[in-house]
Amino acid sequence: xxxxxxxxRYSQLTLSRHEQFEDVIAAAKTGAEWxxxxxxxxxxxxxxxxxxxxxxxxxxxxxxxVWMNVAGGLARFEGDDxxxxxxxxxxxRRRVIDFRRREQRRRTMLNSLEPTGASDPLDxxxxxxxxxxxxxxxxxxxxxxxxxxxxVLLRVVAGLDAEEVAAIVGKKAGAVRVxxxxxxxxxxxxxxxxxxxxxxxx
Amino acid sequence: xxxxxxFDCEMHPVPLDLDTADRLLAGTVAPEDAPPxxxxxxxxxxxxxxxPTPGELSRxxxxxxxxxxxxRSSSSIESGSPRRFFMPFAxxxxxxxxxxxALTLACSAGLASAGSLxxxxxxxxxxxLAKVGISVxxxxxxxxxxxxxxxxxxxxxxxxxxxxxxxELATTTDLTGVDKGAxxxxxxxxxxxxxxxxxxxxxxxxxxxxxxxxxxxTADTASGGKSSQGTSTADAASGGASSAGSGNxxxxxxxxxxxxxxxxxxxxxxxxxxQAHKP
Numbered sequence: 001x002x003x004x005x006x007x008x009r010y011s012q013l014t015l016s017r018h019e020q021f022e023d024v025i026a027a028a029k030t031g032a033e034w035x036x037x038x039x040x041x042x043x044x045x046x047x048x049x050x051x052x053x054x055x056x057x058x059x060x061x062x063x064x065x066v067w068m069n070v071a072g073g074l075a076r077f078e079g080d081d082x083x084x085x086x087x088x089x090x091x092x093r094r095r096v097i098d099f100r101r102r103e104q105r106r107r108t109m110l111n112s113l114e115p116t117g118a119s120d121p122l123d124x125x126x127x128x129x130x131x132x133x134x135x136x137x138x139x140x141x142x143x144x145x146x147x148x149x150x151x152v153l154l155r156v157v158a159g160l161d162a163e164e165v166a167a168i169v170g171k172k173a174g175a176v177r178v179x180x181x182x183x184x185x186x187x188x189x190x191x192x193x194x195x196x197x198x199x200x201x202x
Numbered sequence: 203x204x205x206x207x208x209f210d211c212e213m214h215p216v217p218l219d220l221d222t223a224d225r226l227l228a229g230t231v232a233p234e235d236a237p238p239x240x241x242x243x244x245x246x247x248x249x250x251x252x253x254p255t256p257g258e259l260s261r262x263x264x265x266x267x268x269x270x271x272x273x274r275s276s277s278s279i280e281s282g283s284p285r286r287f288f289m290p291f292a293x294x295x296x297x298x299x300x301x302x303x304a305l306t307l308a309c310s311a312g313l314a315s316a317g318s319l320x321x322x323x324x325x326x327x328x329x330x331l332a333k334v335g336i337s338v339x340x341x342x343x344x345x346x347x348x349x350x351x352x353x354x355x356x357x358x359x360x361x362x363x364x365x366x367x368x369x370e371l372a373t374t375t376d377l378t379g380v381d382k383g384a385x386x387x388x389x390x391x392x393x394x395x396x397x398x399x400x401x402x403x404x405x406x407x408x409x410x411x412x413x414x415x416x417x418x419x420t421a422d423t424a425s426g427g428k429s430s431q432g433t434s435t436a437d438a439a440s441g442g443a444s445s446a447g448s449g450n451x452x453x454x455x456x457x458x459x460x461x462x463x464x465x466x467x468x469x470x471x472x473x474x475x476x477q478a479h480k481p
Contacts, residue, residue, distance in 0.1 A: 029273065029277065030277065031273040036269050036270045036273070040262055044254075044259065045258040045259060063261075064261075064268075067268070068268070068272060071272035071276065072272065074273055075273075133249045134249050134250060134252045134255070137246045152247075156227055157250060159251075177223070177224060178220070180224070181218060187243045188239050188240050188242070191243060192239065192242075
């Protein structure tokens with residue numbers, strides 16, 4: 001399996017300190033806080049990053065919604081950590097879709113013509129929230145076309161492979177690979193243009 | 203419109219194959235090993251997947267406590283049976299459908315075993331249940347030929363013929379009074395009618411004292427003389443066509459005939475009480 005980027009690998013209390021993921025899940029199903037803490041540290045940061053990339057101002061609230069959904073369905077969950085990761089980000093994706101629908105309705109009510117979806121890099125709120133290098137990178141990714149941005153975020157931030165992403169977004173793995181390929185070409189072109197502009201300015 | 207145009211992509215001279223793109227996203231290609239033009243992309247992807255910041259774990263205590271409490275709460279609810287007991291609609295649709303079908307079959311079988319179904323249905327149920335070794339009664343005698351014809355329109359056509367025969371009999375027979383009524387009723391009921399066999403019509407008297415011949419006078423007396431006036435008025439208004447207060451009430455037999463005219467189709471029923479017909 002491909003090396004995962006997930007930020008949670010850097011947390012001090014991770015799954016690697018426990019023998020079996022199944023033990024953690026079994027304890028989490030009983031409401032054991034130590035097990036829930038492990039799950040949160042393992043998956044929480046990447047989940048939050050994924051959500052904040054798509055809804056900068058509401059990422060925290062969406063993450064809370066996702067975790068509550070996890071709490072509600074944990075008793076029925078069966079599988080390993082990869083399955084848990086897929087399940088978690090499937091929930092997260094649905095929450096993002098719901099969020100965008102709500103935003104769409106709200107903007108329609110306000111008769112606003114602003115586009116919804118991925119964050120606008122020029123949005124001051126987004127810029128403030130994504131001050132760090134990491135968040136600036138997420139802003140770049142989020143400015144891709146929505147389907148490409150979603151695929152890249154799930155691949156890079158969530159640490160899923162192409163097949164897992166395909167299962168979550170409801171596409172074939174080949175279609176996901178094409179999307180991510182186009183996304184990287186766009187990113188490359190964008191960064192090259194920024195460099196040229198920076199050189200001219202200097 | 204997105205900030206990035208296709209022109210940006212076309213500017214990049216280095217082709218990127220799908221596998222390399224996949225490895226870049228998987229984090230297995232270091233920036234220095236990336237294809238020309240993609241080193242910055244590799245660095246950007248590394249930054250996106252960097253270690254979590256303290257802010258990203260700042261709500262750990264709150265979230266963990268909430269989630270753990272919610273899990274304990276939901277598990278305690280699920281461990282007890284009341285949830286299932288108080289949520290009958292939590293049954294899946296397929297289970298509800300199966301229960302409905304089972305209930306319908308049970309009810310049908312019960313009615314069939316009691317012989318309470320309509321003739322054709324009882325016949326079908328009897329035949330079907332006999333195949334699975336369950337013996338239920340067949341249709342009773344009152345069902346007639348229905349079981350054997352099962353929805354055939356021949357019943358309707360035969361009924362139509364019978365009705366036309368009865369109508370013809372009612373309009374063409376030379377019989378009058380009780381005899382006419384009995385004949386028509388007998389034909390309509392396939393001989394089962396007992397019309398005309400009870401009471402006596404030969405005596406010209408109804409079971410009650412009916413003033414057939416004195417109707418006008420009785421009405422006149424009862425109305426204080428206004429009945430005669432009404433008759434005259436009706437006669438004048440109709441140009442003599444009115445027969446009010448005339449011999450219509452002279453006797454019951456004539457009343458039956460004149461009331462039905464040449465188009466009587468109800469003689470089968472009324473005829474059985476022909477003599478008792480009152481003006």
